Amino acid sequence: MGLITRELWFALRERTVQVTLLVALFSAAVAVVSGLKTVGDQQQLIEKLKTETAAERALAVAAQVDPGGTAYYGFHFTYAPPSALAFAALGTRDTLAWKHRVRMLALEGQLYEADTGNPELSLSGKLDFAFVVAVLAPLLLIFLLHDSEAGERRSNRHELLRVTAPEGRKLYTVRAALRAALLWLALVIPFAAAALLAGAPGSGIAVVLGAAAFSVAFWLLLCRLVVSRITTGPACAAGLLGLWLVLTVVVPASGKLLARAKVEVPSGGELLLAQREAVNDAWDLPKQDTMDPFIERHPEWAPYRSIERPFEWKWYYAFQQVGDQVVEELSRAIREGVAQRDLMMARLAWVSPPLLVERWMTGAAATDVPSFQAYEACVRSYHAQLRAYYYPLLFEATPFSEEAKALVPEFEPCAREGSA
């Protein structure tokens, strides 16, 4: 019987191994099943809201005869659909918005709605596959391996094994590696099944499998380093647990503090106040104070810049846009700050393997901060399309037929599969 077969036989007969593998298999299965359900719910919700928003818009704009009123009352549904791999790493989708209803008014007032889910549920976080791989798997491996040498010592077999086994010390390495491999298998089997079911792309699956392998391999290495140096099981466990704590909690948490301290992000409240001032002041300002900055951005409408009556829709939408223009810098600073903080976390992840693993997986699943920002950019570009559609109607005062009404651009989600 070869070394591997023999060790496999030993492993599978051992109670600790059986229990740990079952726990791994079970938690991975629960994680992917609930992940699939969450993603399925989100897809259903998107379909529902797409039709409902369209129906609501149809009713709201039915009585509107001019483009101004139609734009004012017509809400459009924007969303970021979950990627095929999102079930494995739900990422920020419960805390950062992935859907907004927007209309042609100033966009900056519409982008930052925070009510994305039940905050008390967000406080616990979700039991997704990324969590199982990045946080739970290391603990399971520590359970499996912390006593592997000390246990033999207690049974007075340690020295005997070392001198009699043809493999010598290598025996323990092989034994540990084999158990780690079994753990990896128990984790990824439910995932692979779900990924095939969800039709996830091969590259993304490869990233997740690789991330899981990296996580298990890294902790295998740490376990070997600690276990071969410390002679009692509990001391090994305590030491490994300390390492787990530092790498999983202390380093990422300190990193967050550091990122907050190092990168200033302007407060959203300031942006809201500034934007409201810009939009509302326009009512009292001379019309040309609004039209000048607007025409600067849109010289093509210069011939239509004069506003004759106290209220005209084209002036109304011009000051909406100027409202966005006024806070452009602030808005960009916020976005750049968020990106900068995320970049710091990315760098920091190189000293925290659990964070690194989580980031790989949320990256592959397009549920990370860059994906969130990509969705925001997508909404911005759609909003720009809406303006491009309405401005000619408003400025050239072309007749607004039902046919023209039907030509309003539909929101299309911007393609973004995982960054892997």
Add this chain to the structure above:
Amino acid sequence: MNPVFHIALDEWRYWRRSRLGAAATLVTLVLLVASSVVTYQTVTAERQARDQLQDAAQSIFLDQPARHPHRMVHYGHYAFRTPPPLALADPGVDQFTGAAVFLEGHRQNSATFSPAYSGPQGIRFANLSPATVYQVLVPLLLVVVGFSAFSRERELRTDQMLLAAPVGPGQIWLGKTLALVGLALVLLLPLLLLVLLIGEDRLAGLVLVAGYAVYLLVWASITVSVSARSRASSSSLVVLLALWLAVCIVVPRGASTAAQALLPIPSKVETDLAVADAVRNLGDGHNAGDPAFARLRANLLAEYGVDRVEDLPVNFRGVVAEASEADLTKVMDDFAERYAGQELAQAQLLRWASVLSPMLALRAFSTTMAGTDLAHRHQFLREAEAIRYEFVQGLNRAHASELTYSDDMQRSRDAASEKRTRVSPTNWATALKEFHLQVNPASERWQRAFPYLLLLAVFAALAAGLGLSRRTAKGWA
């Protein structure tokens, strides 16, 4: 001296000698102090910033020049959620909820800009608020320090000597648990200091600390009890770690996932759509000619005994605006309350998992006492809505009484009429009250939090019962 204290002191002596216990305690203390200092700084800064924004919003509103009152209805106002004093100890759900609401006529906007929006992301429970450190990390420390309390004696065969002394197994358990509880109390000092330092809401803060003390008592008793029932230190450690993993990490996440799946609630967008659907037939308050207000017009004409709205002593447009806002708000409030109820029901389902996890029980207790739970988020939304309704209606009343119907009708065509529709800014101060979110009285919070403390006490009793039970004593002796 009572032998129980002897045993406890001896345990402390053992920890001091074993480097593991001393090192782990030191690291935890450093973490605790660091987390307290950092949270204190960030939340204090946040509190000041939000208060300043609130004051700024208030004075900006009051400083607006003379205007048509309906302009001010759409100009709107902002309500900022200032974290309660005890958010310094437990930021709770505030990390994920919007911090600012735009208040305007005809709409109940959602809160915007949660702290999570710009916060760095990564491993959700890796945050070092004092609450998290006490809920998750300190129990781990107690486990690592105490798992061998009994099993070690057994392995070193010192148990025989102990039993030969005139003490019972119950006293030994008590002594060892006392030692661990003593450590827990030392670790609670930073929290106590933090609460005293915050100053405001001190009574609730002390109750909060008491809750954490009971929670740590649960962990101390469980740790020593499991150790007493384990044949070997290694198995004691494995059992305790598995328990910690389940209680502090797996059950909270699993319960959150389960609550989401079992009791899904509509998203905010769905609610907004439902509101839009429900108010469609209420009539447009901007349009006094809307048939929805025919009855109102007839009643008003009859009341004043005139035939035309022009002859009314009040501006009919303002009356319509006020009536329509009232109807609209009733519908919106209904939906908002229903939504809040659904959110609470879902959270309640999650909280039921407290019977499996003392950590969840403590979290419910702690966020409730701190004023950072879901109920307080709803309170913020309600109070913001109350302010919104009041200033909008105040402005609508000014709209009805301070300007004439004919000027109001002429104003987009005639500059002189337009000028006469502008009302004095003193109306802004009459309409808008100051918004300062106050946390509920401590007694009210205590009533809601109490069941969770009771549950924690039951956990502590069960853990102690496990350690003091005859079976444990028999196995030990």
